[in-house]
Amino acid sequence: MANSSRPGAVRKLKKGPSKGTGGLGRKALAGKGPTPKASERTYHKAFKNKELAERSAAKHGDGGRTGGTGRGRSGPKGRATEEMVTGRNSVVEALRAGIPAKALHVAVRIEMDDRVRESLKLAAERGIPLMETHKPELDRMTEDAVHQGLVLQIPPYEYQDAVDLAQETIAKWKKGYINNAPLFVALDGITDPRNLGAIIRSVSAFAGHAVIVPERRSVGVTASAWKTSAGAAVRVPVAKAPNLNRALGAFKDMGIYVLGLDGDGDVSLPALELATEPICIVVGSEGKGLSRLVRENCDQIVSIPIDSAMESLNASMAVGISLYEISKQRSTGV
Structure with a gap:
């Protein structure tokens, strides 16, 4: 019999059946499943960053x-x-x-x-x-x-409600707190914040009272709009209309004339006879112009005469020219 304690000796195993593992060996070979994401591993940097972000939020x-x-x-x-x-x-x-x-x-x-x-x-x-x-x-x-x-x-811009703002402005005008008739500009489908900023600046320059933007598919007062307005966004309120067409209908019920700007208008801007009345100018995007429903809600469609039929004016420029003409007519009483 070999001495198993001797260095180099080989221990002989007993032949025949032996006790099994009860299936534990097969389970061990099954693996531990997919590797967890980095953000789910407590020792990983991504997990610590995630915790930091959640605590900050x-x-x-x-x-x-x-x-x-x-x-x-x-x-x-x-x-x-x-x-x-x-x-x-x-x-x-x-x-x-x-x-x-x-x-x-x-x-x-x-x-x-x-x-x-x-x-x-x-x-x-x-x-x-x-x-x-x-x-x-x-x-x-x-x-x-x-x-x-x-x-x-x-911080988020605090919009006023378009109809409420119009009612307040009309009331102030009728009581004599405002000298000029209410003057608003509504945007239809304009999504460029720089256009909004430039329009706010023009409204401020020509004694307008507010800018109206739709709730959906429209530009809002962003940092870019603030910057383009050159500070005028502090003085001119921007109001939101959940539904622009309903808001325009409410404006008309208050006695505000709704004028749409379009190159195919039936009234030329210099011949506008409603300049001294309460007005809401509606301008569409340069590409699509006024939407069909908005056009139908307008009292008049006004065009700006330009030299070439091949040229067109962007929204902010069209608004600026229109406000200048209205301001001129109001100052002269024409």
Whole structure:
């Protein structure tokens, strides 16, 4: 018999049946299933970033996301909530334009340059809170947009109701609190915020009272619109109409004349006889113009005479020319 304790000895196994594993061996070979996502592994960096983002969202009450330069984000039922302006050039330009801001987020250990220094200076002068924020959180806030360590948080614009605003304006005019007859501009299918900003600026320049935008498929007051308005968005209210055609119908019931702008209008702008009356000018997009239902709700379709039939005016330019003519007629009493 071999001595199994001797170095190099081989132990002989007893022949015959032996006790099994009860199937545990087969179960061990079955594997542990698919590999969990990085954000679900407690030891992974992605999991820690996810926890950081969730804690921040709970702290600030942020239920949505935004990204890019000036892109808005949506809250419950599609309502606009906040907007993020990202990138050093965009942020400093927004601050120069006086756009209302909720906070300026600056990356931890950001590399300073003239744009960052000016942004910090402007924010401090306006009393905008400065938030030192880690890069993962900035990435989350902007949906991985190129923010360069600088993010300006814009609060949502507070829209008035179009019909309520019109009723208030009419009441003030009738009581003598407003000298000129109410003058509104409504947008039909315009989606470019720069057009909205330019229109707000024209309405302010020619003593208009408000801009009306539809609830759906329309531009809203974004950072880009604020910037293009050159500060006029502070003075001219922008109101929303859940249904533009119903709002125009309500305007007409109040005694407000609804005038649509179109190149094929039956009245030329210089021959407009309603300039001194309460007016709502409706302008459509440059490509599609006024929609059929909006056109049907207009009291008159007004055209702006131009030299060439091949040319067309964009929405903001058409509104500016129309408001100038109306203002001129009101001042002269013609």
